[in-house]
Amino acid sequence: MCGIVGYVGNREATPILLSGLKRLEYRGYDSAGLALLEELPRAVSTSNGHSAELVTSTRLIIEKCKGKVTDLEEIAANKPLHSTIGIGHTRWATHGAPSDVNSHPHTDQNDKIAIIHNGIIENYAHIRDRLIARGHSFRSETDTEVLAHLIGEFYSQNHNLTESVRLALNEVVGAFGIAVIAADDPNEIVCARKGSPLVIGVGNDNEYFVASDAAAIIAHTRQVIYLSDNEMATVSRSGIKTRTISNIEITKPVEVIDMELEAIEKGGFAHFMLKEIHEQPRTITDAMRGRVIEEEGNVILGGLQNHLKDLRRAKRLIITACGTSFHAGLIGKYMIEQYARVPVEIEYASEFRYRNPIVDDEDVMFAISQSGETADTLAAIREGKRKGSLALGIVNVVGSTIARESDAGVYIHAGPEIGVASTKAFTSQLTVLALLTIMLGRMRHLSVVDGRSMIRELLQIPDKVQQTLDSTERQITEIAEIFKDAANFLYLGRGYNYPVALEGALKLKEISYIHAEGYPAAEMKHGPIALIDENMPVVVIAPQDDVYEKVLSNIQEVRARKGHVIAIATEGDEKIKELAEQVIFIPKTLPVFTPLLSVVPLQLLSYYIATARGCNVDQPRNLAKSVTVE
Ligand code: F6R
Numbered sequence: 001m002c003g004i005v006g007y008v009g010n011r012e013a014t015p016i017l018l019s020g021l022k023r024l025e026y027r028g029y030d031s032a033g034l035a036l037l038e039e040l041p042r043a044v045s046t047s048n049g050h051s052a053e054l055v056t057s058t059r060l061i062i063e064k065c066k067g068k069v070t071d072l073e074e075i076a077a078n079k080p081l082h083s084t085i086g087i088g089h090t091r092w093a094t095h096g097a098p099s100d101v102n103s104h105p106h107t108d109q110n111d112k113i114a115i116i117h118n119g120i121i122e123n124y125a126h127i128r129d130r131l132i133a134r135g136h137s138f139r140s141e142t143d144t145e146v147l148a149h150l151i152g153e154f155y156s157q158n159h160n161l162t163e164s165v166r167l168a169l170n171e172v173v174g175a176f177g178i179a180v181i182a183a184d185d186p187n188e189i190v191c192a193r194k195g196s197p198l199v200i201g202v203g204n205d206n207e208y209f210v211a212s213d214a215a216a217i218i219a220h221t222r223q224v225i226y227l228s229d230n231e232m233a234t235v236s237r238s239g240i241k242t243r244t245i246s247n248i249e250i251t252k253p254v255e256v257i258d259m260e261l262e263a264i265e266k267g268g269f270a271h272f273m274l275k276e277i278h279e280q281p282r283t284i285t286d287a288m289r290g291r292v293i294e295e296e297g298n299v300i301l302g303g304l305q306n307h308l309k310d311l312r313r314a315k316r317l318i319i320t321a322c323g324t325s326f327h328a329g330l331i332g333k334y335m336i337e338q339y340a341r342v343p344v345e346i347e348y349a350s351e352f353r354y355r356n357p358i359v360d361d362e363d364v365m366f367a368i369s370q371s372g373e374t375a376d377t378l379a380a381i382r383e384g385k386r387k388g389s390l391a392l393g394i395v396n397v398v399g400s401t402i403a404r405e406s407d408a409g410v411y412i413h414a415g416p417e418i419g420v421a422s423t424k425a426f427t428s429q430l431t432v433l434a435l436l437t438i439m440l441g442r443m444r445h446l447s448v449v450d451g452r453s454m455i456r457e458l459l460q461i462p463d464k465v466q467q468t469l470d471s472t473e474r475q476i477t478e479i480a481e482i483f484k485d486a487a488n489f490l491y492l493g494r495g496y497n498y499p500v501a502l503e504g505a506l507k508l509k510e511i512s513y514i515h516a517e518g519y520p521a522a523e524m525k526h527g528p529i530a531l532i533d534e535n536m537p538v539v540v541i542a543p544q545d546d547v548y549e550k551v552l553s554n555i556q557e558v559r560a561r562k563g564h565v566i567a568i569a570t571e572g573d574e575k576i577k578e579l580a581e582q583v584i585f586i587p588k589t590l591p592v593f594t595p596l597l598s599v600v601p602l603q604l605l606s607y608y609i610a611t612a613r614g615c616n617v618d619q620p621r622n623l624a625k626s627v628t629v630e
Pocket of ligand 1: 322326374510625
């Protein structure tokens with residue numbers, strides 16, 4: 001989704017902004033732009049008309065285009081821009097198609113102010129009509145340009161920049177993360193947020209950064225201030241002033257981000273997605289680190305320690321999430337209901353937030369989110385909290401909005417996930433859900449012996465994931481070559497592997513643009529079977545668990561209709577070799593943990609099919625890494 005970066009200091013702003021924008025490319029975007037304030041020295045005659053005095057004025061320069069940051073870089077290279085203050089943006093179109101004119105930054109009616117904006121201004125049409133009646137004219141179709149003009153209205157009434165932004169924001173309805181500069185205020189960036197993340201970086205030597213994602217500024221500083229909703233800041237070379245949008249001055253703590261630069265670089269892999277798939281043995285270990293007490297067959301999740309009573313008392317758990325995180329949650333439901341015997345409801349956050357769900361104070365909600373910024377998930381936990389539920393987060397990005405707004409939670413510690421298609425976050429979410437299952441189980445009916453054997457098996461999962469990567473990757477590149485031109489794929493699984501089928505299909509469609517559907521294997525006969533013919537590859541997840549024989553029957557049904565079966569099976573399974581055209585083996589584990597292994601070949605399959613089709617794996621079309629709009 002859109003990205004924001006800003007800089008004020010003593011260095012050239014353009015390279016800092018461009019490299020920051022490149023770090024934000026993974027979020028998904030369709031155009032990019034910069035606004036800079038260039039100081040122009042000019043000679044002015046003195047009153048006696050003899051000598052000349054040097055004064056400076058400031059010019060607002062905007063460069064923007066549809067396309068990639070490299071296109072913007074080329075434009076900037078051809079026009080050396082000298083400035084020590086500026087803002088940069090990557091846009092993901094909401095109002096108005098991707099185009100040069102709709103790209104950010106946008107300016108006000110006097111071309112004095114430039115703004116970049118993440119989010120959506122919901123009442124923009126109403127404000128635009130009002131401004132048109134006052135003589136304004138607009139170049140773009142965007143809601144952001146309307147906000148620029150509204151700020152410009154106040155600015156032209158002699159309010160300073162901070163106050164003009166503040167007054168304008170008091171009139172808008174919707175979500176925003178913004179950064180604003182003005183030609184007549186060449187020392188400051190004004191930024192604000194509501195519903196869209198914004199972080200301010202504190203650098204050395206009186207330099208400061210603004211970003212929608214710490215990844216954009218981590219190369220320069222680890223010291224940051226997170227703005228909360230309805231807060232704004234005036235950032236200048238002499239420091240940061242923070243206030244609420246209702247004009248109450250506030251003091252914000254400077255926090256230190258724990259993120260290494262290598263974590264957001266490719267480290268020799270062709271794509272971030274492949275790197276992240278390969279990181280999973282380590283990230284699963286990190287998700288468990290310090291959390292298991294093997295001897296007691298139990299788990300300690302530090303973030304939940306103050307809420308053990310609520311968890312013990314809970315009559316029902318509600319999990320809410322979107323996309324891949326939803327699939328992890330669905331597996332979590334199966335795990336928790338089997339081992340802890342607590343009823344779990346799981347619902348897409350986008351549905352939950354709008355349908356007046358039944359929630360009470362005996363429920364405990366879990367919001368699962370990699371980014372911690374997904375607008376629907378955030379709104380769902382706010383709704384749950386409003387209805388009296390305890391809201392807990394299972395989140396990756398430290399300091400993200402969901403992490404901060406939940407009553408408590410558990411970080412999955414997967415490190416930055418840059419590839420748009422979520423991979424390592426999924427397995428880390430599953431690991432945390434498995435730990436939660438053991439903890440909830442031990443509070444209820446799970447014996448120490450059973451808890452211990454689950455933990456022992458879980459501790460072996462990182463090695464088994466490594467084994468899966470080592471033994472299947474080459475074979476999967478060959479399978480990808482065979483099926484890369486298929487128009488459709490079907491993914492089937494049962495029990496714990498039904499959500500894995502959903503996840504495998506989601507991964508394939510996201511990055512290869514092949515239509516794919518995930519189904520509970522037994523449901524195939526109730527409809528999708530009509531689609532099966534000699535052109536249909538069917539991926540069947542068939543580990544040797546208690547529904548194994550049933551899944552074999554489903555494979556027979558596919559074969560009888562000439563479908564091509566690619567099976568994910570337990571190593572040593574000779575029987576399945578006779579039934580499936582392709583068999584990818586994974587190590588044996590407890591059924592509850594098979595998703596942690598069975599998803600790995602599906603991630604690789606989608607990756608290799610997408611690369612064989614020449615798709616942009618890390619930045620698939622139309623997708624955004626963190627979906628901060630509804
Ligand atoms: C799929 C994917 C998305 C996200 C979804 C939720 O690969 O990345 O489906 O899983 O947008 O995002 P988070 O987990 O950040 O809330």
